[in-house]
Amino acid sequence: MGAETTSFLDSAIMLLYLVATSFFILGIKRLGSAATARSGNQLAAIGMLLGVAVTLFDQQILRYEWIVAGMVLGGLIGAVLARSVAMTSMPELVALFNGLGGAASALVAWGEWERVGAAGLGPDALVTIGLSLLIGSITLTGSLMAFGKLNGFITGKPITFPAQNVLTVVLMVGMLVASGLFAWNPSIEMLFWIILGGSLLLGVLTVLPIGGADMPVVISLLNSYSGLAASMAGFVLNNPLLIVSGALVGAAGLILTNIMCVAMNRSLLNVLFGGFGGGDSSPAMEGAGPATDMIIKETSADDIAIQCGYASKVVIVPGYGLAVAQAQHVVKEVATLLEQKGVEVLYGIHPVAGRMPGHMNVLLAEADVPYDQLYDMEQINSEFSTTDVVLIIGANDVVNPAAKSNPGSPIYGMPVLNVQEAGRTIVFKRSLKPGFAGIENELFGAEQNQMFFGDAKKSLQDLVRALKENE
Amino acid sequence: MDLIFNLFVFVLASFVGFELISKVPPTLHTPLMSGANAISGITLIGAVLITGSLPLLLPESTADWVVGILGFLAIVFATVNVVGGFMVTDRMLEMFKKKK
Numbered sequence: 001m002g003a004e005t006t007s008f009l010d011s012a013i014m015l016l017y018l019v020a021t022s023f024f025i026l027g028i029k030r031l032g033s034a035a036t037a038r039s040g041n042q043l044a045a046i047g048m049l050l051g052v053a054v055t056l057f058d059q060q061i062l063r064y065e066w067i068v069a070g071m072v073l074g075g076l077i078g079a080v081l082a083r084s085v086a087m088t089s090m091p092e093l094v095a096l097f098n099g100l101g102g103a104a105s106a107l108v109a110w111g112e113w114e115r116v117g118a119a120g121l122g123p124d125a126l127v128t129i130g131l132s133l134l135i136g137s138i139t140l141t142g143s144l145m146a147f148g149k150l151n152g153f154i155t156g157k158p159i160t161f162p163a164q165n166v167l168t169v170v171l172m173v174g175m176l177v178a179s180g181l182f183a184w185n186p187s188i189e190m191l192f193w194i195i196l197g198g199s200l201l202l203g204v205l206t207v208l209p210i211g212g213a214d215m216p217v218v219i220s221l222l223n224s225y226s227g228l229a230a231s232m233a234g235f236v237l238n239n240p241l242l243i244v245s246g247a248l249v250g251a252a253g254l255i256l257t258n259i260m261c262v263a264m265n266r267s268l269l270n271v272l273f274g275g276f277g278g279g280d281s282s283p284a285m286e287g288a289g290p291a292t293d294m295i296i297k298e299t300s301a302d303d304i305a306i307q308c309g310y311a312s313k314v315v316i317v318p319g320y321g322l323a324v325a326q327a328q329h330v331v332k333e334v335a336t337l338l339e340q341k342g343v344e345v346l347y348g349i350h351p352v353a354g355r356m357p358g359h360m361n362v363l364l365a366e367a368d369v370p371y372d373q374l375y376d377m378e379q380i381n382s383e384f385s386t387t388d389v390v391l392i393i394g395a396n397d398v399v400n401p402a403a404k405s406n407p408g409s410p411i412y413g414m415p416v417l418n419v420q421e422a423g424r425t426i427v428f429k430r431s432l433k434p435g436f437a438g439i440e441n442e443l444f445g446a447e448q449n450q451m452f453f454g455d456a457k458k459s460l461q462d463l464v465r466a467l468k469e470n471e
Numbered sequence: 472m473d474l475i476f477n478l479f480v481f482v483l484a485s486f487v488g489f490e491l492i493s494k495v496p497p498t499l500h501t502p503l504m505s506g507a508n509a510i511s512g513i514t515l516i517g518a519v520l521i522t523g524s525l526p527l528l529l530p531e532s533t534a535d536w537v538v539g540i541l542g543f544l545a546i547v548f549a550t551v552n553v554v555g556g557f558m559v560t561d562r563m564l565e566m567f568k569k570k571k
Binding site: 064078079097108229357 | 474477480481482484485487493495496497498499503505507508509511512513514516517520522523524525527528534538541542543546548549552554555558562563564565569
């Protein structure tokens with residue numbers, strides 16, 4: 001084959017990579033609206049297929065057996081996982097996929113290093129091989145730790161030991177220095193193994209001290225890392241498609257990380273290096289209000305049915321307690337019955353309502369709740385003043401008015417749903433036990449609030465029965 | 472110069488990413504994340520290039536075996552990520568329906 005044919009083929013491949021990149025960008029753009037999201041994902045998948053397919057025509061490829069075998073095996077595993085996973089386990093699956101993506105990028109860098117050999121690689125390539133290995137390995141072990149914590153294999157509590165943060169920072173700096181040295185003097189083969197081992201350890205160390213409740217932040221961050229790792233692999237291979245796609249994913253992960261941090265009223269550094277409430281939480285309780293003086297008003301399913309039946313607008317605020325009780329479908333039944341009575345029903349969803357960004361929305365969509373009833377925090381906060389009844393189910397801290405009114409509270413400053421602006425709030429709760437953050441909720445004793453004690457699912461089933469009897 | 476040029480591409484793509492993704496509403500954040508996750512499986516292309524560069528089906532030298540095994544593993548992991556990621560995202564988005 002002549003040089004001209006080669007360069008023509010290379011150009012053709014590059015141009016088709018450009019098409020694939022455009023598909024990714026347009027696909028993500030279409031993910032911006034529920035009406036077009038599905039076609040956006042399909043567009044991105046077509047871009048991926050195109051990118052992989054044209055790569056098979058690359059002159060560098062001599063044999064296909066290993067490639068085909070690997071793709072068939074990986075495709076089968078991926079398809080089975082995607083079909084069988086329960087929607088409640090979505091965070092685990094995303095964590096696992098993140099880890100595999102990171103591992104693949106690290107393996108690509110490692111493979112290139114073995115293939116070409118240190119002598120054949122310039123400092124440019126070596127820097128990127130080192131970084132790809134570093135980020136990919138951290139992503140792998142970090143994601144596996146997150147997977148274990150989400151799944152319950154590893155305790156959800158933060159695991160800490162003395163000088164842990166110091167060790168993590170020293171190791172991180174050490175790995176960056178090692179990557180620099182690796183590019184400077186690749187003849188020291190030991191450096192490669194130091195980077196590999198150190199990064200794998202670093203992934204474990206970074207996620208170990210983070211509590212289960214902070215996993216939404218961790219998954220988002222690891223998502224960003226998996227993109228960066230792919231981008232770095234693109235630097236190693238001088239492949240613009242990898243660089244662009246990886247950068248897009250890296251940006252997505254960073255934005256979601258930031259959104260989660262803001263919603264939890266934490267800084268990223270605080271999530272990574274401080275246990276919850278660490279630092280300035282000591283005066284929290286003294287300002288938390290005289291909990292014992294609260295006058296709690298209890299209510300019943302029949303009473304709720306009557307109140308909701310006469311309402312013109314009802315907002316349902318679901319928390320993860322709802323998903324734990326597997327009560328999404330019963331909630332939907334309640335909403336349907338209310339709508340039959342002419343009541344407008346909306347769902348107000350706090351960003352941390354689920355176990356990962358947007359998780360609660362997926363769980364409700366699975367229960368056939370139409371997406372135009374799913375309101376995010378900003379949208380729903382302007383609805384409460386015209387709402388008659390708010391049903392708060394399995395949520396606690398995200399509706400705590402102390403976040404706005406009590407500077408002494410550890411959640412002060414956290415964005416919350418302003419449910420107290422509504423005419424009536426009804427909290428479905430097992431007991432008066434404080435929520436995850438261990439903070440008393442003044443809402444429970446508020447004038448307009450009533451409590452409905454019991455298991456979320458059973459309470460909702462009672463409500464369904466009461467609503468039917470009231471017809 | 473490759474490194475600098477690649478950095479240009481990387482930084483510009485990051486800006487595009489920030490612009491695009493900050494417009495995605497919170498309702499769709501889980502499918503966004505799993506879809507983006509599938510896209511990060513693009514590293515599959517790198518894995519294919521490395522694995523395919525081996526001249527023989529059964530390599531003769533140890534070094535080639537190492538490259539082959541690393542590349543094969545990378546292909547498997549990346550394909551799980553790509554296929555699983557796009558499929559599960561589709562499964563989720565299929566459930567998002569407008570009110571009848």
